[in-house]
Amino acid sequence: LAIAMAESTPHKSARRVSEVSAEGAGTTHEQTLDRLERIQEELETLNEEAADRVLEIEAQFNQRRRPLYHKRAEVLGGISNFWLQAISHHPVLHSILTERDCEALKYLRQIDVIEAEDLKSGYRIEMHFDENPFFHNTTLHKDFRYTDKSLCVTSSPIQWREGKDLTVEPDSAHGSKRRRGDEASFFSWFDVMDEASGVASDQDSLSIAEIIKEELWIDPLRYYNQTPDDAMLDVDPESWAPSR
Numbered sequence: 001l002a003i004a005m006a007e008s009t010p011h012k013s014a015r016r017v018s019e020v021s022a023e024g025a026g027t028t029h030e031q032t033l034d035r036l037e038r039i040q041e042e043l044e045t046l047n048e049e050a051a052d053r054v055l056e057i058e059a060q061f062n063q064r065r066r067p068l069y070h071k072r073a074e075v076l077g078g079i080s081n082f083w084l085q086a087i088s089h090h091p092v093l094h095s096i097l098t099e100r101d102c103e104a105l106k107y108l109r110q111i112d113v114i115e116a117e118d119l120k121s122g123y124r125i126e127m128h129f130d131e132n133p134f135f136h137n138t139t140l141h142k143d144f145r146y147t148d149k150s151l152c153v154t155s156s157p158i159q160w161r162e163g164k165d166l167t168v169e170p171d172s173a174h175g176s177k178r179r180r181g182d183e184a185s186f187f188s189w190f191d192v193m194d195e196a197s198g199v200a201s202d203q204d205s206l207s208i209a210e211i212i213k214e215e216l217w218i219d220p221l222r223y224y225n226q227t228p229d230d231a232m233l234d235v236d237p238e239s240w241a242p243s244r
Contacts, residue, residue, distance in 0.1 A: 055119045062115050073110050076220070083108040086224040092211055093186075100166050101186040107132035113217045122146050125212055134164045140190055144209055153205055155190045167191060 076082045084105040087093045097105075110128040122145040129138055136159040145152045160166075166185045189208050216223060 059115070059117065059119055062119075069112070073112070077109060081106055082224060083111060083220070086216060086220045087186075089226045090211070090216060090223045093208070093216065096184060096189075096208070097186050098166070100170070104132060104134045104166060104187070107134075111212070111217060111220075113213050116145075120146060123213065125209060125217075133161060134166065135160050142190060142205075142209065144206065151206065158187060158190055 084102060087105060088097055088102060107130045108127055109130050110126075112126040112128070114124045114126065116122050122143065124141055124143045126139055126141045129135075129140070131138070137156065140156050140158060142153065142155045145154075158165075158167075167188045189205060
């Protein structure tokens with residue numbers, strides 16, 4: 001019996017040491033993960049601060065750009081059909097133009113993009129028109145506002161002259177709206193999904209807005225000078241697919 005007890009004691013001791021080592025290893029691992037988590041939180045805080053600083057600097061430069069945008073608008077105003085040609089030569093925007101749209105866009109005098117003071121809040125796109133035979137508005141606008149991580153899109157209604165609504169099928173007996181997609185009018189972009197509330201969250205609408213804001217508005221001369229064939233070569237078929 002003594003011999004049996006003596007033989008079993010080392011096994012028990014070894015098992016206890018193993019259990020203590022496992023507990024110690026587990027505690028160390030948890031402490032390491034906690035430390036990593038705290039470091040990550042510090043990094044995220046720093047990244048958020050950096051992002052805010054970048055937005056502050058961008059807002060400052062936006063203010064410095066405004067006078068140059070005004071000067072550019074004055075010069076572009078002297079070029080006949082400038083915006084029509086720039087839009088029709090853009091690799092994406094040209095695909096949502098109809099012949100009747102082009103007639104109306106001959107009266108487009110100026111495009112403006114107005115950022116919110118808090119850049120994270122959104123922006124407005126304005127299009128200024130000369131008096132024309134299609135609609136009474138001299139300015140059309142569309143607003144994109146971000147609130148609580150959601151997008152709110154509002155748009156000015158187009159006051160069409162009688163029989164001149166470009167968003168309606170020309171041969172439609174009932175004045176049916178064009179479908180969004182390949183056959184949609186460029187001016188359908190000013191439509192909203194919920195016409196009763198005037199609010200929409202439409203991904204296609206946002207995609208077009210980003211193209212106008214980040215490409216056409218930034219460097220319209222590039223697209224004005226581009227040929228239609230160049231526009232077709234520039235477009236990535238997978239980057240833009242209008243919903244049907």
